[in-house]
Amino acid sequence: MLRAALIGFGSTGKTTLFQLMTSGHDAPRAAHGRGEASIGISKVPDVRLDRLTVMYNPRKRVPATVEFGDIAAPAQGGGARALVDVAAYKNADALVHVVRAFRDPSVPHPSGAIDPGRDAQAMEDELILADLGVVERRLERLERDLKKSRSAELERERDVLVLCRGALEDGRPLRALNLAGDDLKRLRGFQLLSAKPLLVVLNLDEADLTAASGGTEGLAAAIERAGLSSFLSQAATAAVAVCAKIELEIAQLDPADAAAFLADLGLTESGLDRVIRASYELLGYISFFTVGEDECRAWSIPQGTTAQLAAGEIHSDIARGFIRAEVVSYDALVSRGSMAACRDHGEVRLEGKEYVVQDGDVVNFRFAT
Numbered sequence: 343m344l345r346a347a348l349i350g351f352g353s354t355g356k357t358t359l360f361q362l363m364t365s366g367h368d369a370p371r372a373a374h375g376r377g378e379a380s381i382g383i384s385k386v387p388d389v390r391l392d393r394l395t396v397m398y399n400p401r402k403r404v405p406a407t408v409e410f411g412d413i414a415a416p417a418q419g420g421g422a423r424a425l426v427d428v429a430a431y432k433n434a435d436a437l438v439h440v441v442r443a444f445r446d447p448s449v450p451h452p453s454g455a456i457d458p459g460r461d462a463q464a465m466e467d468e469l470i471l472a473d474l475g476v477v478e479r480r481l482e483r484l485e486r487d488l489k490k491s492r493s494a495e496l497e498r499e500r501d502v503l504v505l506c507r508g509a510l511e512d513g514r515p516l517r518a519l520n521l522a523g524d525d526l527k528r529l530r531g532f533q534l535l536s537a538k539p540l541l542v543v544l545n546l547d548e549a550d551l552t553a554a555s556g557g558t559e560g561l562a563a564a565i566e567r568a569g570l571s572s573f574l575s576q577a578a579t580a581a582v583a584v585c586a587k588i589e590l591e592i593a594q595l596d597p598a599d600a601a602a603f604l605a606d607l608g609l610t611e612s613g614l615d616r617v618i619r620a621s622y623e624l625l626g627y628i629s630f631f632t633v634g635e636d637e638c639r640a641w642s643i644p645q646g647t648t649a650q651l652a653a654g655e656i657h658s659d660i661a662r663g664f665i666r667a668e669v670v671s672y673d674a675l676v677s678r679g680s681m682a683a684c685r686d687h688g689e690v691r692l693e694g695k696e697y698v699v700q701d702g703d704v705v706n707f708r709f710a711t
């Protein structure tokens with residue numbers, strides 16, 4: 343499951359977006375006191391799962407989910423360091439920065455003027471500063487340990503941390519470093535915030551929303567206007583535009599009315615759909631499916647995940663006892679109409695544990711218990 347942590351300064355619309363992303367699901371687990379997050383779940387919309395559900399008529403239809411965390415806003419200046427200690431944010435796969443672009447004078451802005459470019463950079467500086475503190479503390483300890491005894495692994499860790507410190511001191515986020523897998527693993531335990539992929543959610547006035555959400559051109563223009571173009575050209579950084587307030591109101595209507603309102607605004611997808619799609623694209627996540635009379639279910643995995651690791655998404659026992667994966671593509675299954683027909687046409691493949699699962703694969707894992 344993909345975990346996203348909402349960040350942003352006060353009154354930018356974080357809690358409104360959180361409600362938008364998690365409405366229509368179980369009540370979120372509320373935060374208890376300072377330093378805790380409300381945790382909510384979004385269902386990932388997927389027409390392919392709808393189609394499979396019609397085909398199998400299972401007792402249960404289980405979409406993939408995205409977990410969102412929402413905490414009280416850090417104040418400008420010294421804020422992001424507080425995030426480092428929020429347990430629910432430590433395992434976040436991505437940070438979702440809600441940036442205010444709506445002008446509504448009835449909602450005061452702490453710094454007076456509306457300036458999304460400034461706010462995006464200010465949060466970035468907070469993340470960088472927070473990471474610099476973590477990296478410097480770890481380096482001090484490492485240097486001490488290395489004096490007592492040398493070890494190739496500790497030396498490599500030191501080298502990576504020195505590289506990180508250099509970037510952070512230059513004001514560059516760690517996600518821009520494109521570190522290799524092994525080095526990323528070395529850093530994982532520190533939960534460095536600026537290393538996480540960043541989705542900027544531009545929270546616009548209703549009047550600006552249509553153009554910005556109607557296509558990539560509109561979004562690019564809104565980004566340009568917001569002064570975010572160069573900020574967003576960085577690695578592992580992406581943006582999406584919403585009007586959290588209106589889109590929350592729409593999401594609370596019944597589906598037919600909601601669709602009519604979206605159409606009125608010239609939108610083809612709900613705010614929830616757009617934010618989830620942008621998160622998946624940012625992180626390079628794909629979906630595979632398991633099907634049957636009991637349950638049709640979608641699972642999310644990073645692109646490039648092998649069959650054995652994908653099996654582990656379902657249950658560690660399935661990964662451990664992995665024998666083979668029976669795989670058919672969604673397209674083949676839908677066009678043939680049944681698994682049996684796919685078998686007759688030789689379209690069901692038997693794959694080993696190193697097989698890289700593809701978007702839309704329908705998988706049946708065979709495993710020994």
Ligand SMILES: Nc1nc2c(ncn2[C@@H]2O[C@H](COP(=O)(O)OP(=O)(O)O)[C@@H](O)[C@H]2O)c(=O)[nH]1
Nearest residue numbers: 352353354355356357358444446449585586587
């Ligand atoms: N006009 C307008 N107001 C918004 C929008 N999103 C949030 N707000 C309002 O801004 C205020 C702060 O929103 P909230 O979600 O609590 O912000 P948070 O402090 O970042 O969690 C509330 O009064 C919201 O109704 C928006 O897109 N447009």
Ligand SMILES: [Mg+2]
Nearest residue numbers: 356357414415
């Ligand atoms: Mg809030």
